[in-house]
Amino acid sequence: MPRQAISAGEKSGQPGESIYDPTCGTGGMLISCLAEAKRRGGDTRTIGLYGQELITITAAIARMNLVIHGVSDFHIASGNTLADLRKVLLCTKRCDPQGSQKVIW
Structure with missing residues (x-):
């Protein structure tokens, strides 16, 4: 993933938000976003x-x-994002049925 996209994601990780990486690989961007939120003193x-x-x-x-x-609060789905984006989107709705969390793409 391009460094600029990771950098934008890092700036977005605020308490109460959800971060979704449609091509997460080994989870580096997700961990980077969480580390940046911790660095800023946020409640991760x-x-x-x-x-x-x-x-x-x-x-x-x-x-x-x-x-x-x-x-502890994560869900990584196996599947083709282009063919079946619904997997993770359904999970985010199950995890947050009220839609109270902001999802960062």
Whole structure:
């Protein structure tokens, strides 16, 4: 993912928001966004992290990476984002049925 996109995502991670990476790979952008929120002194417990990755083993590595970094509120789906974006979008609705969280793309 381009560094500019990651940088924009880092600036967006505010408490109460959800961050979604449609091509999350090993979860680096999600972790970077969380680290930036922590650096700014934000309450990272209320930030939801979501991603989708085509390659199943890479999605598993992303999950492991998030756990290693102490993240508990996340969902990484395996699947083709272009063909089935609904997987993660449905998860964000299940996790936040009232729509109270702002989702950052």
